[in-house]
Amino acid sequence: MxxxxxxxxxxxxxxxxxxxxxxxxxxxxxxxxxxxxxxxxxxxxxxxxxxNRWHGGLDFGLLVLRVLVGGTMGAHGLQKLFGLFDGPGIGGFAQALDGFGYTSQTTLLAWITALAEVGGGALLVLGLFTPLGAAAILGVAANIVYAKYTLGGRFFTGENGLGFEYELLLGGAAFALLFTGAGRVSIDKNTPWRRKPLPYAILGLLLAGAASAVVILLFR
Known part of the structure; x- marks a missing residue:
C-alpha cells in the first residue's frame, strides 16, 4: 500500500x-x-x-497659480500698452526706464516689455504654450530685479523705494511653472511639454536668460 x-x-x-x-x-x-x-x-x-498619483487638487492649484501670475503681469502690461488701470502708457513707461539705468532705445524696450507681459500673462492664464509664457514672465521679472539691485535696491522696499521682493516672487512663481507645467486644466493638456515638462523647462530657462542678457547688454 x-x-x-x-x-x-x-x-x-x-x-x-x-x-x-x-x-x-x-x-x-x-x-x-x-x-x-x-x-x-x-x-x-x-x-x-x-x-503618489497626480490628483485634481494639483491641477486646481496650478490653475490658481497660473491665473494669479499671468493675470497680474498681464495687467501690468496693459498699463504700459494702453494706459489702463491708471498706467503710464508706452511714452510714460519709456521715460520711467531712464530712471532705472536704461539709456538706449527706451521706447523700443518699453514695447518689448509690455508685449512680453501681456503675451506671457495671457499664455499662462490659458495654459497655452506654458513654457514660453513662463519664460517671458521670468525674463521680465529678472530684468526688473537686476535693475533695482544695481540702483541700490534691496529685498524689502527701503527709503529709496527700490524693493524687489514683489518682482522676485512673480519671477519665482514663473520659474516654478516652467518645471511643473500647466496641469490638466489647460489648453496644453495633451501636449508633450505638459506631460514631460523638464526638457522644455530647461529650454525656456535658457530662453529667459538669453533675453535678459540681451536687454542688459543692448539697452543699458
Missing part, C-alpha cells in the same frame, strides 16, 4: 484560486509560482503608486 492509501487525505489549501495539498505542491505536480504569496510586494507598490 502506498503512503497515500492510508485512508487520510492530505489537507488542501487554496491560495489565489489554486489548490495545494499538504506537500506544498499543486495537484498537477509542480510548484505554481504565479499563485504564491510572493506577489504581495506588488500590492505594496500599487498602494504607493496610488498615494
Amino acid at each position: 502506498s503512503s497515500h492509501d492510508d485512508g487520510f487525505d492530505a489537507p488542501t489549501t487554496k491560495i489565489r484560486g489554486a489548490e495545494f495539498d499538504g506537500s506544498g505542491f499543486s495537484p498537477g505536480g509542480g510548484f505554481d509560482q504565479q499563485t504564491s504569496v510572493v506577489s504581495r510586494p506588488d500590492d505594496v507598490d500599487d498602494v504607493r503608486d496610488e498615494q
Whole structure:
C-alpha cells in the first residue's frame, strides 16, 4: 500500500484560486509560482503608486497659480500698452526706464516689455504654450530685479523705494511653472511639454536668460 492509501487525505489549501495539498505542491505536480504569496510586494507598490498619483487638487492649484501670475503681469502690461488701470502708457513707461539705468532705445524696450507681459500673462492664464509664457514672465521679472539691485535696491522696499521682493516672487512663481507645467486644466493638456515638462523647462530657462542678457547688454 502506498503512503497515500492510508485512508487520510492530505489537507488542501487554496491560495489565489489554486489548490495545494499538504506537500506544498499543486495537484498537477509542480510548484505554481504565479499563485504564491510572493506577489504581495506588488500590492505594496500599487498602494504607493496610488498615494503618489497626480490628483485634481494639483491641477486646481496650478490653475490658481497660473491665473494669479499671468493675470497680474498681464495687467501690468496693459498699463504700459494702453494706459489702463491708471498706467503710464508706452511714452510714460519709456521715460520711467531712464530712471532705472536704461539709456538706449527706451521706447523700443518699453514695447518689448509690455508685449512680453501681456503675451506671457495671457499664455499662462490659458495654459497655452506654458513654457514660453513662463519664460517671458521670468525674463521680465529678472530684468526688473537686476535693475533695482544695481540702483541700490534691496529685498524689502527701503527709503529709496527700490524693493524687489514683489518682482522676485512673480519671477519665482514663473520659474516654478516652467518645471511643473500647466496641469490638466489647460489648453496644453495633451501636449508633450505638459506631460514631460523638464526638457522644455530647461529650454525656456535658457530662453529667459538669453533675453535678459540681451536687454542688459543692448539697452543699458
